[in-house]
Amino acid sequence: MTDQLPPFVQDMLSAPPRAGEGVHRWLFQVARQLHAHLLTGEIVNLLEGRVANCGRFVPRQEIVSAVQNALPFAWQHGSQSQPIHFAPKWPSVNQKQREAIIRGSGELADLWEFSKPRIKDGEAHTEQIIDRLFPDGPLLCCGKLNSDFDTRPREDWRGELSGLQFTVPSAMSAVTGKTKDGRESKHALDNTARRRFLVCEFDNGELDDHAALLIHLGGYAPLVCAVHSGGKSLHGWFYVHGQLDEKILRFFRYAVSLGADPATWTRSQFVRMPDGVRDDGKRQTVFFLNFSSLEAIR
Known part of the structure; x- marks a missing residue:
């Protein structure tokens, strides 16, 4: 070799x-x-x-x-072989392509119409959603704040999730892990398991723009959930479990070229809890659900 x-x-x-x-x-x-x-x-x-x-x-x-x-x-042909400092090679936003997709892919109302099922009442459905996203009761890292979190078996979170703001969109492999500076923590890349969902967050433009981009990206990877941050952004959860890392990266680079935030590439990155609550009390509304891609493998 x-x-x-x-x-x-x-x-x-x-x-x-x-x-x-x-x-x-x-x-x-x-x-x-x-x-x-x-x-x-x-x-x-x-x-x-x-x-x-x-x-x-x-x-x-x-x-x-x-x-x-x-x-x-990763090194690419034509690049320097031994640079001293590394910088993420995320693509710049292709505004022309982004605008064309926004014009032709629908809006928030369309995303809502595509949802199966739809949440139509004012009740919290966080527990049911998490049960569908993580059906085997794994360790989950969730928190009220970036500094106030815990990692527990799914059942130990029962009844609390609707009041939380953040979750890691993949299971955890252990209760604790080592941070990059060597500290033991319940929220670290070291104790985050293989990627289950890749979350694409859009926060530039209107919610209708974000919805159009998520609808478009759903043609390349299964869109399972779309969550409003309670502020100005929309988070799309794409099911990527079992896919080659190279394939997942190509998909995410394309999403970044359309304006997605590169930060969610990190597997341990906190994202908005579906149907959870922001620290200001605003509900993080779920506009789209489709669990068919998850059920196909069970």
Whole structure:
């Protein structure tokens, strides 16, 4: 597998650091180069073998996270091979394409009409929605504020979710994990499981614009839920579980080119709780639901 790689990449692979010498950063740097040559699973397996004797136990999830985090920064033909600083390579907004899609893809009323089911009463339906989004009772990280959160089994949240503002749109793999600065936390990338939903948030323009963009993106990935922030943005939950990371990234880069906020690429990023409540008391209205893509795999 490695004999077809560029010589400088082979050199990087031949000299993994020892524990305490930056193993995690090395994983990221090498993965950034390998994405141009190997599939994600092949990269993980290769790196796992290279750090097996580094002097500390390196969990497979740490390697998977490093490989996934390196994907947006992946080396491309014609780029500098060894830059000192990395910057996200998200595309700029294609205003012409965005405007054309907004003109031809519908508006908020259409998104509402497409919803199956529709929430027509004034009651909170957060619990039922979360049950459908996460049917197997996994660990969920939810919070009232960015600084006030917890990670618990789904059933331990029962009866509380409608009063919360935030949730991580994927299950958690453990109650706690390590933050980038080494602190133990119940909300970290380290203890976030594989991506289940990718959330695209639009906050520039009108809600009708955001709805049109979500309807359009729904032609590329299953749109399961659309949540109003209670302010000026609309969040679309797209079901991506089991898809190749490269495919998910291509989809998200396209969404960013239409104005989606790149911040939600981070798997552990908090997003608006469907039918939850903002800190100012405003309900985070759900305008669209369609669980058919989830039910197809059960």
